[in-house]
Amino acid sequence: MFVKKLMKAKCVQVCVFFCCAICISYYAYMDQIFKNTNQVSIEIGEVHVVLNNTNHTHMILWWNQPKWIESFPRKCGYCSLTTDRSVFSKSSVVVFSLANGNIGSKPPVENIKRNQNQIWIAFSLETNVANSWNREYRNKQWKNMFNWTWTYRPSADIFMPYGKVSERLKPLSKNYSMIFQRKKKFAAWAVSHCNAHSLRDKFVEKMRMCLQNKSIDIFGKCGPLKVSSSEFPTLLNNDYKFYLAFENAFCDDYITEKLFANYNNDIINVVRGKSNYTKTLPIGSFINTNDFRNINDLVRYMIKVSENETLFSSYLIQKDRFQAWGNLKEQYQQSICEICQKLNNPFLKRKSIVNTEKELGQCIKPGDV
Template identity: 35%
Template sequence: MWNLIQLHLFDCLTKRQTCIILLLLLTFSCIVYLAIEWAFIRQWINVSPIPLYDNNTLLILWYNKPVWINEFLVNKGLGTCPYSNCKTTTSKALISKSASVIYVISSDGVPRIPPVSAAHRNKDQAWVFFNLEPQTLYRINFGPEWTYVMNWSMMYHRDADIPYPYGAIELRNKSQSVRDKKNYGAIFDGKSVFASWFVSHCHVQSRRDEYVEQMQKYGVQIHIFGSCFKNQLSLPKNDPQKIDKVLYQSKFYLAFENSFCEDYVTEKFFERFNSDTIMVVRGGTNYTKYFPPGTFVNAADFGNAKKLAEFLIRFGNNKSEYTAMLRRKDMYVSPQPQLVYCKSYCKLCEMLNNVDKYRKTYKTIREYVDSKPCTAPKDIE
């Protein structure tokens, strides 16, 4: 009898210990779960103000800055902006202190996953995707980790959050007037070359090499500088004096873009606009809508190379019409690229100082890029 009582008591004690152990394990698990949840939630609600480099500077981090961007000149320009409290850097160590991070989406250097997770990122830190290349020349290789992380676009498109054009055309003020100082008749008489073209990339999306061959077929004499067409004339891109001499001697300069993309107008147009030559443009944008009519010849107005060639031959040999266009062109000026780019950085700085006003998030970069499709040329015979 006594043995049965002992066995029964031991059985009850064992069950109680088991229950206590299970209860302790459950309690411990709940504590761990709540601690993890609180740590996750706290990352979202315990957010500091806009990150500052020091007491009054908003830092802009170039995560993978292009080599052609001069950081010294950019910062010098930022100092002249209406909001002059922004500064750029390339030091990734300062990412947590930066008000903005710029990623060049067409270049190497962007990591597979974002360098800062959404949980650890300041909610007021603006991530900007930057690109000046047409969609035909690069791929979007951003995985799902980059969903809902980008805030602003900084592109050559006119409707970008921060437009970054290659250049601009502005009306000259009276102090800049050059028309009374030039002998346009002498300029025309000094032209010894009908048309010139500087080209470094052959067989591109715009099929400009085929178009030029068709122009030549219909009688337009073109001096081609660069490696295309098995050409022997070297490209004088690092010799400004030689470039000026070639342009001065040429009646026309071909500013043909490599891709037919809306708003894609490069330095081919802007850097040559101030020269004493007439630009012949061919690209995917509406040049007449955005630039002063009567200051250039637009290939799109003629439909094909044959009709353009016929016009150029007639127009290029009409001294009065040609010099009239030169005079009209000199009413306008293409400012230095640094001055144009400075406006873009000033816009970025203004947005960073008013981040609530401009707050937005893109689902994906591709969503924006795909909304700006490039088109195939329709003027090739």
């Protein structure tokens, strides 16, 4: 009996010992968990402190800056631009111009040695057609190297169009009958890039063949007529009913300054390209060649508009509810500011672009000629 009581007492002692050991271990474990949790919270807080520092100064390096940008703004907010390659490793962003030379057949550093916090931007206001002479950025060494695109396409990370159209606070009011009466000439076309990929030269030639007692006057290097750039808008306003805003290439979203530069004039723009123009221009303010079965139908409709005061005026009335902006310097300034804003965003997205050529959009040979 005594032995049984002794064994029972020892069992109780053993149980108490193990219970205490378990409690001590559990406390130590939970204490470590709380410490680790606090440490994670501290580390996350420190990361957010860095990322939320919107006053951080960023250097944007132009690796091969186009000459036409040299006189443009070099600063926006806490970001400044430079062309000094010696600060490459210190730069937050490196911009490579795809349409210019000196980009290099391969990146300046291997991907494995690259600063992974640095953003590389592929810049181009030209199409794949125009960039065809420069194949450096198409080399396999450049794949997965760019993080953002900076182009004329709305899908780009930095969208820089050749111009924009916005609605006026108050539509213009004009004597449209007087405008119609004073215009005695049919259509004008200013062009200096001859034999373009879009076959616009052949298209205009066929248009002229369909005309009888009306004509299309061609100005610039590709035509017989000459006029200064300062005098051309006045000439359009006073004499012509249509302006041919034909692009040199049929590429996705490609609309150049030729449209925006003449949009505010008292003239109807006739557009031809691969872009969806209704996303850029108000319906009823322009004529799209793609809306017609053939060139003959297009010309017949243009003649009808040119001879009908009410129909002609309806285009100008609709157009005068809007205003075009085409200052490339201002567009560039806005793009730089957008880059700076993105760099100071705590939720900065840094992706990897596999095929830069694909990002510039598809270009095709038109089938309307």
